[in-house]
Amino acid sequence: MSQKKTNYLNADVELEESTPAVKKKSKKKQNKTLNTVKHVLGVIGTTFLSLFMIVIITCCIVAVTLTVYIMQFADSAFDVDLKNVDLSYTSFIYAKNSAGEQVEIKRLSGDENRIWVNMEQIPKHTQDAFTAVEDKRFYEHEGVDWKRTVRVTISTLFNGYGEGGSTITQQLVKNITGDDRVTPERKIREIFRALNLEKQYTKIDILEAYLNRVPLGGTVYGVGSAAYYYFGKTVDQLTIAESAILAGMTRSPSVLNPYANLERSKERQLYALKCMYEQGLITTDEYEAAKTEQVKFRLIVEGDAYGYKDPRYDEYYGNNANKDENSDGYDDEDTYEAYRWNEYEITQNWYVDAAIQQVIEDLSKAKGMTYAEAKADLYKGGYKIYLNMDMDIQEKLETFFKDPNNFFYSYDKTAIEENCAQAAFVLTDYRGNVVALAGGIGDKPGDGCFNRATQAILPIGSTMKPISVYGQAVDKDVINYSSMILDKCITLPEGTSWPSNFEGDYGSGGYIPAWYAVQQSKNTTAVRMAQVLGIDTCFNFLTDKLNVTTLDYTYDKAYSPIALGQLTQGMTLMELAGAYQIFGSGGVYYEPKLYNLITDYNDKTVIEQEPLGDRVMESDSAYITNRLLKAVTDTTNGSGRYAKIDGIEVVGKTGTSNDERVLAFAGLTADYCGVIRLGFDDNKNIGTTNYIYLAQVWHNFMVNVVNEDSTKTFAKDSNVVEKKYCTETGLLATSKCKNTAVGYYKADNLPKTCDSTHKDGEYVKKHGGETLLVPDWGTQKAEEDTSSTSSN
Template sequence: MQAVKSMKAVKGVFMKKIINRIKSCRNNTAECAEDCSEEKSSEVCARALRKRRLKTILRILLIVSALAVTAIIIFFAQFFKINEWQEFSADKILNSDRSVLIYDADGTLISTACGGDERIPVSIETLPEYVKYAFISAEDTRFYEHKGIDFIRILGAAWADIKAGELKEGASTIGQQLIKLSHLSSEKTFERKVEEAYLSMRMEKQFTKDEILEMYMNFVYFGGGFYGIEAASLGYFGVHASDLSIAQSAQLAGILKSPSTYAPHLNAEKSLGRRNTVLGQMHEYGRISDEEYSAALEEKVELRNAIPKQYSYYIDFVLSRSAQILGMSLDEFLRSGAKVYTTLDTDADNYCTALINDSELMPCKNAQGAIVLLRSDGSIAAINGGRGEYTRFCFNRAVDAERQPGSLIKPILCYAPAVELRGSTAASTVDDSPRSFDGYSPRNSGDKYMGKITLRTALAKSLNIPAVELLSEVGIPNAVLFAEHLGISFEGENLSLALALGGFTHGVSPLELSGAYCALSGGGRYTEPFAVTKIV
């Protein structure tokens, strides 16, 4: 480290100064002796000599002291490996893994998703005072009094360590614990403890006490896969952290000493005993009244996991689309802590799932299908991507399956362009007779033809010849451009009259078709189908 090299250079300068000062002292003494003999005043000479000697000695002592301090600093820096210490970074705490929260169209939280830690940050301002004091009583009683290090507690722990002959007793403050968890390893060494204390004090200079406590409660692990107080509250007791009781607060605070020992789902008896210990500390420190203490001791523990975990084709689509909107990878997004507000109709989505899995409606056991339900404004109310067992982020036929659309493309590519570009109406007529169109000779199903008929009849009976005729008259480029404006992609397709009958090379997804039909039912105004209304 550059600082250590500078200290060594200063040490050399101090040594030179000491030598020069001693020489000066000798010269001054000789000069004083000459002055005394000349003036022949022994008393005045003695006082001057003593005064000069005292000043010289004081200067030497100051230099020696400075040199000693420098040597101590150099030793400290080398022994504790200061050049290897980290800088405090709030991002390591504030940008830790957080769960994505997903809300339906009614604003109800329907699911959480995470790519790492299950963590749902909350503001400390939403928590009752006794929640804060449960953690302070359990982990750091003088939290609001010290500056990141509790020297009183350190002395007690040091004496216990001396008697044990090893680092056994902990004296870490809440700030030090947070630093250890976010910046350092868990090894118990003097070097690591000193670095931990240093970083804790640096953190205290940047954040208020309540901000540090909030970061701590949102960061720490409570066992059960729950990180942070909100996830733990929902995961263990089925309530938000803002609704915790005194007893529940004490139980969560008690877990932190050893989640593998005191997590209630692992050892109910030990967890209860630890809870009561924390309650006793809260009572002893005056954080709760006698009545509150007695009532909390009597409160029964009821475990209930209320973290919503609704996985579905719709949720997968929303997560993937949100990541795409933000220009993030899916893994990055799942760790972002974003709140995603969707257009999901939960009841409709559940109905679609039951409908597509109804074996009585399917022609055979291995039949597949997909459902997309859109509102007139283009918002997606429901998605189901296939029959059978669902797995997360599996193939979604509603979105990813591109198949030949068949006759479903006729209204979009043939009839609507004829109405829009040629002025045709439902009463306009077409000739449903077998013939060739520039070498392409389509046939009707069953080789049945109706001659002169209206567009209304041709469309209702899904006849092939009229569809090809309309596409030929409108022109393939014009019809394709019209359909593209309705969200149909023709990239890589062979642009021929066969498109009128759904003869696509790559195909169209159910979502694309649904969007195009939604435009037809909505007066011709196309809105790209969407499931996400807001991401915060």
């Protein structure tokens, strides 16, 4: 090309140089016509020459300008780094199965749904499908397919549009930089970056990065998450037919994916297969087989363009009674969508719901983010979250709660079915690990729905008494196991008698032993204990030691909330479980935890939750309180007697809010602490105080949890001794005491020994001026019960 131009240019120059000679000849009056012709030719020549020079100069200027212009983009070519790109990754949730193995149970993904897969995991035919469709000279070019670029540029210039001439390398650059403006500058910059990328990385690196970043419909990015999203598979399981579907949609994934448009997706799949076949990447047999392969989609896909028809399609459309012939086959698109998502997308159990919320809150604290930011971070951070959930027990609990019939022991059937009374359950071990939880009776309405185990704040009734009052009274040596407490209401400043007991009486006026006061859940004695301890002591123990966050700092600092559990708002069931753990852990409080570890996508620890507990009471005090709770379940007349399990020690406490708003039961075995509560979400009256049957519900579930490996009894505290006490005075018995039973005492703080005179008023303790612990056998009721206890 340049050779031709040079010759022409030389000829031109010769012509110009010869011009003066021609003029001289004309002065010699030669042929005028010839002169005229020569003159005209000369003018034309000069003009042409001038024009040509202008073109050349312009070209030079343009070329220089363009070179300078392009060189500035060359600098920015070095800012693409495959090893350090801000990817958005899918997060995973794991839990242990019955064999103790970590099992993936949930994936979280937000705007970009991405699962990183290594090249070795991606089948060759999947790789080939993408190169065949998108960049057939991928392995030959150096980042840019010039032939195609020129063709596309010309086609764009003349037709105003062009096919995507980008190589896989260029597309990768576009994906990584997020620079997708349609301008010549971007294209030039992209070309330089692509060329540069090819110098720095191998084809394998580039294709791997591309296959992990390529948008494949909606929030799905990369073949790893697409394999799961469309086919419910891992990437290594993708067939040729499936790979062709993915490769076929890359041009316009939002409209060419099978969920968006099945027919167009099928067309693109066939096109991709044809490309693969023509490029010799698959055999004739493979080609023919892939064209007709029955592809099974994870979500329902209408029609049978892929030879597969989900049987549930028929089930849902049934007789097609309302089918509109002119529509796409659905009489109600919304219903169809709802069906589809309900059926397939609600895969998250109550535990996972609660765990996600806790993780977001913790990430937000750890990283100084708002809740919304932390949530977004969780869904794209590629975290791995290891739950404390016991999959086996959780599954049993979910099954148990799914069936409303399991709750009719405690409650009237219509109330549950028609009025939607609800219940929740939290089961923990004694290291703060939440083993299982359920947030509602019946079918779970959706992912992340209202969770009564962690979110409902309701009263807890008498389950309050041991955690606020009796445990503290034992720990502060106000009472021991058999201390005598006055069963008598107090007189309020305005002169009224308060409180009454559950049975409606204002107390016998006599003295009852501590274990009996707990067993019968006497309101009178609980209020008297709170009086001795002081409201602030009880309140602060709940808020500061047991981490109860929902108390009202004004209205809950009173006897009724503190001693009887009639809280202004209430507590969450999770907090109640945490509080009761101390009676099985030897007085160490562990905040209930749903997970133990969060790592990032490089498996680096983000949050690790060590089971570090806080000692909130002495271990002997915790064990003695545990024995008080045993009186509730392990006697024939205890309020929690239905919770008893054959061969397994159970201790616990019932609860009823006195205005019939909730029923509650906290039950402990040597391995687990389980709390259950029944009530309405809006805290209205449930119309019953039949507390004892909720212990039965607890029992009916817990018998599924215990087995031959379960610990049979609570470990005895080393500082606690079993001693015979005199049932008349509550003091250590002598041979002269007629009625005795066995009690549990701190070895270094034993009660005095009964002097066997059994006189009134002999062992008086004074607290705030009021006589409390006076042996007074005006009533013999307690004595009878004592003897029944001693046989247990």
